[in-house]
Amino acid sequence: FGVVNSLTIDTDAGQDTITLTSTAFTFAGDISIDGGVGNDLISVTGKFGGALDVFGSSDLDTITVSKSSVTGILTVDSGDGNDKITISSTAAGGDVFLQSGVGNDTVQVTGSTVRA
Numbered sequence: 557f558g559v560v561n562s563l564t565i566d567t568d569a570g571q572d573t574i575t576l577t578s579t580a581f582t583f584a585g586d587i588s589i590d591g592g593v594g595n596d597l598i599s600v601t602g603k604f605g606g607a608l609d610v611f612g613s614s615d616l617d618t619i620t621v622s623k624s625s626v627t628g629i630l631t632v633d634s635g636d637g638n639d640k641i642t643i644s645s646t647a648a649g650g651d652v653f654l655q656s657g658v659g660n661d662t663v664q665v666t667g668s669t670v671r672a
Contacts, residue, residue, distance in 0.1 A: 563586075568592040572594060611633050614636045615636075625648075626649065630648045633653075644668065
């Protein structure tokens with residue numbers, strides 16, 4: 557690919573499975589993932605030099621950020637519905653924003669660190 561300054565994944569409506577893995581090198585640009593409306597499964601693992609934004613929408617979404625390092629801001633917004641957000645073994649150098657909308661949601665953060 558050469559130099560990539562940003563990556564946007566937008567799957568629109570439907571039941572989507574999105575897996576983003578960046579373990580061999582650090583992705584230097586900002587990343588935005590939007591599962592759109594539908595029951596989505598979004599999984600992110602790796603090293604990210606910019607911001608990482610992950611969005612669900614209405615319906616039942618499962619969003620997992622694990623074994624990752626994010627230099628910039630980490631934002632996870634699951635939207636409305638009965639959603640599950642899991643952040644595990646992840647280090648964030650910027651602010652962290654976790655938001656879930658209306659519904660019976662589960663948010664779990666384990667083994668993770670944020671800047672002081």
